[in-house]
Amino acid sequence: MSSSQAMDTPLVIAGRAFESRLIVGTGKYRSNEEMVRAIEASGAEMVTVAVRRVDLDRTREEGMLYHLDPQRYFLLPNTAGCYTAEEAIRYARLGRAAGMSYWVKLEVIGDQRTLLPDVVATVEAAKVLVAEGFSVLAYTNEDLITALRLEDAGCAAVMPLASPIGSGLGLVNPYFVREIKSRLTCPVIVDAGVGTASDACLTMEQGVDGILMNTALAEAQDPVRMSMAMRLGVQAGRLAFLAGRMPRREVAVPSSPTAGMLD
Amino acid sequence: MSSSQAMDTPLVIAGRAFESRLIVGTGKYRSNEEMVRAIEASGAEMVTVAVRRVDLDRTREEGMLYHLDPQRYFLLPNTAGCYTAEEAIRYARLGRAAGMSYWVKLEVIGDQRTLLPDVVATVEAAKVLVAEGFSVLAYTNEDLITALRLEDAGCAAVMPLASPIGSGLGLVNPYFVREIKSRLTCPVIVDAGVGTASDACLTMEQGVDGILMNTALAEAQDPVRMSMAMRLGVQAGRLAFLAGRMPRREVAVPSSPTAGMLD
Amino acid sequence: MSSSQAMDTPLVIAGRAFESRLIVGTGKYRSNEEMVRAIEASGAEMVTVAVRRVDLDRTREEGMLYHLDPQRYFLLPNTAGCYTAEEAIRYARLGRAAGMSYWVKLEVIGDQRTLLPDVVATVEAAKVLVAEGFSVLAYTNEDLITALRLEDAGCAAVMPLASPIGSGLGLVNPYFVREIKSRLTCPVIVDAGVGTASDACLTMEQGVDGILMNTALAEAQDPVRMSMAMRLGVQAGRLAFLAGRMPRREVAVPSSPTAGMLD
Amino acid sequence: MSSSQAMDTPLVIAGRAFESRLIVGTGKYRSNEEMVRAIEASGAEMVTVAVRRVDLDRTREEGMLYHLDPQRYFLLPNTAGCYTAEEAIRYARLGRAAGMSYWVKLEVIGDQRTLLPDVVATVEAAKVLVAEGFSVLAYTNEDLITALRLEDAGCAAVMPLASPIGSGLGLVNPYFVREIKSRLTCPVIVDAGVGTASDACLTMEQGVDGILMNTALAEAQDPVRMSMAMRLGVQAGRLAFLAGRMPRREVAVPSSPTAGMLD
Amino acid sequence: MMRVVVNGEARQLAPGTTVSALLAELGLHPRLVVVEHNREILDRAMFEATQVHDGDNLELVHFVGGG
Amino acid sequence: MMRVVVNGEARQLAPGTTVSALLAELGLHPRLVVVEHNREILDRAMFEATQVHDGDNLELVHFVGGG
């Protein structure tokens, strides 16, 4: 992919540079082997993990560190499943202890059915964690005002959703995502809702800095192929954004010369 | 791109195999140099050319064969600008004489403003050219009935439009294109209307065999970058189609385990 | 509805004026009683009927003329189910004999799965029927070239589809329908594919002269309510087209004065 | 319209019943005469007004009460232009004094370019105003969590946007608006962003209780016609929602019997 | 008896049966039926006068619900 | 003379001027105006009785077109 990456700059978050603009999750795969191959195919350098109790009745194999080499992949602990700022802060600290890094994907959920974020609690938790020295990548909705507050709170990246977590509905509101990108200076990563490669491509064409996804890969019929598709789709959308698309027009324009026709 | 192509099979048209599913035109570039670099970046193996009078007053540099090496690129002459079957047949024969190949991109235009095909004349011309031994790749609209007739006429590929030539409106009618693909056995190449990489990706996700484009590359602000974007977008869409996307759902589903939370 | 109709002109087809721009079919209702009430609610003045063999084993109640008063509704016989020009011409003549009118909704189907029209056979049949003095309302696809030929053939109205018959997918290709309307002088009626009131409204906003529908009413859970909805939706779309909509813009504009705020 | 209204129930907000589900603003009309005729045509019973300083240099004609009869129209003062909870509360009180009603359309803007709401300040102001006995109709974004909090705060109606104020982009996120409606028990009125009749129709088809608009009427080329179009579009969408639409399907289904064809 | 085909089904008719008689026998009101007699549409005014002959093909059609 | 601020503009008023008098002087009908007197909304019934004092801040507002 060198040639295509040569046409782009790295994604820099909190001073750390990534060649890949695709961040992937590690949940819901049919097997750990499939997960590992899919993540390899995705080209992702940063992968998210959850913090949970050790299952004292099951074999050790469930732990992520048995499957993903932290030397190769930058592990980003999340606070998925937390419904209050306090809870999210607690999980962020545990993630830091487990991963030895100060990075966290902050999620504070406000509703169980939609898994939409509680933006008030998210801003509150972000302030505390930033004060503790965390690099906070904050999952949020498409609200510009909240996005601006998360940036003011010192988040390393703001991550609006494309559509609800695990829905696969794609980028429902390109206007708001574009607006957020145009108004923030920190990286904007679209998190959640992407369902297939064209969703990823279209999302990157809005000018955002990257995409975080999980279900679209894990639930594809062939996760490895889909991971490669997403890797290419993200690059394609990024380059198309940088290239600057042709104008849309409702009148046709010939591609071949109209002059020089025979009698 | 080897790894991604390893996940796909070649595109075979009239017994000839192509690694790339992207076919590009050579019109409307700002300069021949830019055209050559863009085509290289696109990874295309087949490029379309038009047949026109030599301009007796201008330098020889205008001829395509000065710029594109027929050893490297398979040149596909088109009949762009023809409004009758007879005219298209005449251009097809001239193209064959110029290119020493029996392949032709058949276009019979029915209306100057929209450049939509005259499907009746297209079928008529296709029959004559097939009888003369041509491998006919026929530009047509999204009409299934016409597509079936073009296949019956012996066309090597049927090429429905995504939207009007040079419009950049993208894939307006995915249903009909998908239906055409599901009903024909010959390759289905979407020709015309793609405007940006996500259009190409979405189009390939419908299961079609390839895409032919020109304006989206030539009129991009940076044609070379856009060509790479389209190359990746076509591969991404193809692999996503082969991978089988996750289901769409309006209810969210967590990516992290709901079990194992702390008290 | 007088006030809203006062804002519009009648729909004139073949010299006959209709207050309502909604034409409805009579097929697939759960009962004839429901059909009659739905048609009343729709406000339609013209209704389509099919020509079929009398079922010699069943009661006479199946005949439409037992249910719809030809004095109140203008009956438009169709040639649904015909796959050749000859067959369609035969049904058109039978319809004329049954209905004592020279009007026919011409349909020549080209494919059983999609019920898409055979546009070549449709044009051929239209010429014959026009020569016999029929007022031909021709069902066709979204192809402009075909639409122009149907007008040249002397059709009283050209009726492009919104999407396949009975699909309820709505107006898939607004560009082509708008283009057809802008290029033809005879009335353009969108026939088939409308699924709900917003589809009808959006379709009329393209500037077409009317809509013909059946399944969206007969298959609604409450056909009578849906018929009223469609009647209003068609009027709404028509008036919105005549009124001229506001421009779309991606920047917000306040509705209340920015001046006169308190200190 | 009686027949169509007979098919629906009234919209009840804070115990007050309205026949019309369309609420309109009074801003940005080319003339007060045009405004009055447009509002009449819209059938609206509730109209919004802004609270501003009397212009001591201009004639009294600018005051709304000179143009709209409070006996005929229920005037809903808004807090447009307010950027803090305090400011909005102050305007709400002034509006109550001016209008002698305890109803207010609460808006607390968070950003000047997008006019998106500050949902935190909106919830805060809503609590204060509800405690003072106001019936609060709160403008908000498409966030379910915020909508639930506004209902908990005691709002009489929650009013998510379709798209930014004055944008005319229509209903960008039907999923979230549908979700809000399904989760709240108080009336849900979509406020802002509707551009044309089909937008209004589509919005009502999501099941919401009503729509509030201003720019789409005032900025239409013919506001009176557009007001009638919106009135009909809102009714059409409402009835279509109540009627229950046919299923969408990608395979065609004939509207005429396949049996009884001639030999 | 004559053998004719009515709406695709073979039927026996008494010699000399007219179209009117056939319709009456079938319980069909002439106003509501169109008769195609050996591929020719038969004018209603001719129902009385027209005799059905052995081997004739008759199609009796009318309007049914359709879109 | 007193110096007051009305709708953001400095004005001179004769000592003892009431709110009613001020509205009359401005040609404003009391029914159609809301008066905020030093940040307090003034009941219409009090317009007559309320005197404006030096340094007072008055906001005179009404309904205008808005969405």
Added chain:
Amino acid sequence: MMRVVVNGEARQLAPGTTVSALLAELGLHPRLVVVEHNREILDRAMFEATQVHDGDNLELVHFVGGG
């Protein structure tokens, strides 16, 4: 014996058991587990030295697959 709660389940431990001993007993590698001891995250360096007391609450967590 002491009664403690580990990952929400009551357990009996011998008096004087250290965190290291507990992990060993549970077959858990110290590098791969984070220990929250009575709501305080315990530094790995302290596993040896830290004794579990009667009534203590311990949470043993690690990374699992998540998005």
Added chain:
Amino acid sequence: MMRVVVNGEARQLAPGTTVSALLAELGLHPRLVVVEHNREILDRAMFEATQVHDGDNLELVHFVGGG
């Protein structure tokens, strides 16, 4: 001199001019041009041997950029 039409323009040619000579005169490389001689495509091998006659119509075409 002969009057011929080349690519739509009238030209004068010396009697006996061959197609090869014409191409040379126009500075066109035979490999890169297709010649349609009175509506018949002329094989390259025949350029030498083919004479242009008075009133002939010649089209000299090649590939240009197109989509």
